[in-house]
Amino acid sequence: MAEHKEEWGSKLGVILAVAGSAVGLGNFLRFPGQAAQNGGGAFLIPYFCALFLLGIPIGWAEWSMGRYGGKKGLHSAPMILGVIGKGTLARYLGVIGVLIPLGVSTYYMFIETWTFGYFIKYLTGGIGIDPSMSIEMQTKVANDYYDAFTGASADGSLFSGQGLNTFLTWTVVFAINIWFVFRGLSKGIEKFVSFAMPVMAVCALIVLIRVLTLGTPDPAFPDRNVLAGLGYMWNPNFEKLGDFKTWLAAASQIFFSLSVGFGVIINYASYMKKKDDVALSGLTASATNELFEVGFGGMITLTAAVVFLGMAGTQTAVGGGSFKLGFATLPVVFAQMGSFGNIMGALWFLVLWLAAITSSLSMYQPAVAHLKEATGWSHGKSTSTIAAIGTVGAILTLWYSKGGTFLNTMDFWVGTYGIFLLAMAQIIYFAWVFGIDRGWKEIHDGASIRIPSFVKIVMKYIAPAYLLIVFIGFNLQSFKAELANATATTGARVALLTILAIVVYLVGVTWVGARRLRAAGVDLDDTTPATD
Amino acid sequence: MTDTLAVAAAQVGLTTGGWVTMIASLVLVWGGTYWCYKKTLSSPADEKVPPGYGA
Secondary structure (H helix, E strand, O other): OOOOOOOOOOHHHHHHHHHHHHOOHHHHHHHHHHHHHOOHHHHHHHHHHHHHHHHHHHHHHHHHHHHHHHHOOOOOHHHHHHHHOOOHHHHHHOOHHHHHHHHHHHHHHHHHHHHHHHHHHHHOOOOOOOOOOOHHHHHHHHHHHHHHHHOOOOOOHHHOHHHHHHHHHHHHHHHHHHHHHHHOHHHHHHHHHHHHHHHHHHHHHHHHHHHHOOOOOOOOOOOOOHHHHHHHHHOOOHHHHHOHHHHHHHHHHHHHHOOOOOOHHHHHHOOOOOOOOHHHHHHHHHHHHHHHHHHHHHHHHHHHHHHHHHHHHHHHHHHOOHHHHHHHHHHHHHHOOHHHHHHHHHHHHHHHHHHHHHHHHHHHHHHHHHHHHHHOOOHHHHHHHHHHHHHHHHHHHHHOOHHHHHHHHHHHHHHHHHHHHHHHHHHHHHHHHHHHHHHHHHHHOOOOOOOOOHHHHHHHHHHHHHHHHHHHHHHHHHHHHHHHHHOOOHHHHHHHHHHHHHHHHHHHHHHHHHHHHHHOOOOOOOOOOOOO | OHHHHHHHHHHHOOOHHHHHHHHHHHHHHHHHHHHHHHHHHHOOOOOOOOOOOOO
16 A cells, blocks of 8 residues: 655745754854854855855755656655656756755764754753863863763773763663654654754843843853844955955855755755745744854854853954854853853753753655655655664764764765765756746746746856856865874774765665656656646 | 954943944844744645546
């Protein structure tokens, strides 16, 4: 008996699911650091340019490609890109659209484990920072806790002694994720994000209001106040606009934040109805992401840090990276908030956990859909198989925890490089092979808004060119060092082998799927346009 | 450079330029999100598909 056909329960469901996938830790931790280091308020100029010239147009293309694939009964990135790109090369390039979410899930759930672990810890009394100690000592306690919880001291340390606490927390987080994916699109993912997104917004709003009303908590340090914190984040330094790195940083931030080229939107949109509005849905999902990034992330994180730690302390924290800022610096900030500290800490890490789980939930779905489509297996069997692959990847991430070698290698080659490749393939196939006129008609089919016609030029010429320039700049900046890193440690080498193994598996599944679907009469090369 | 800026920020708080970029950005993201959801929620309800008939 055929399984029930999957689809979204409501148009708001798919918007919240895509927005949930996009809103992640980067919105709250990476964005403010990037802005402060790249011109403050002036950073928002290249940032919004990238949003309108890169993020939203590529997102629209991805949404409409997904819905078009759905009209032909296809739901996986390889099969859909094969249809859009009319051939085998496009189909196998589409494998990247499954590799990215599946590969990223191996380490993302580990990071999600930190947020959940910290949330539980703050609910039950905090991480043991004594506010009567000096700030330096408090920072040391927070750093030690962070290092122990993330297994930074030695490979394998999360599988014995105190590290087992992290391992057990991971099993809980992993089980929650699998439970919702197992329940399916509408009853699992959609139901959860429809609850989680509003809760996350309310919690973030409470934290924001508290931060903006902190005033000058320590009269001994009159310069540590809310306006100074906002000034650190927002005062513009227009000189930075002359630096190519600022534009590169802004484009990269938009790109990774919106989850375009990630393989999730194309899969999620394939479950929409034929006449669902992809233009407004894509815009609304992007707007939601921007609200969390600029409206909350840009107002909360650094302001709170400056108010309690001063400029020097905040600068050191920003220089230490997003994770240190979120998991080692902000706990010190919460410790200064007196009796409210643990409540604010719990709320903050709840926000981060919700941001993380609404993203991680989207990471298995493309791989499950790919396996189901290619083999004809049931949802349960496909989910179990992908969960088994995910477990192996996650165990490797947990084992090679010292210096995050496995995590960092995966993040660069799959979570960064792969995204650039997929986004470029998608926009080029959409605008140049599927055809921009046909694509434009497809985007507007069922749309309640009209997109300005200059966006057509943006999609055909500017977005691919912008992407290519950013990709070249990115390569010049990071490729050489990352290539050396990728073979420098055992963890990195194992990560590369894992990526290779996943690619071989996905190519095999795609090959099997193409044969099976073709035999069933599915038009995989789009010789006949999909009908409405 | 960053140190100089940080010290300046501590001394002056939020500058006029800071206020302008902050308010403009917030109006754009809050206003944009409000407009998008208003438009989404005011458009016709989802068509009801009888059981057994997919998209």
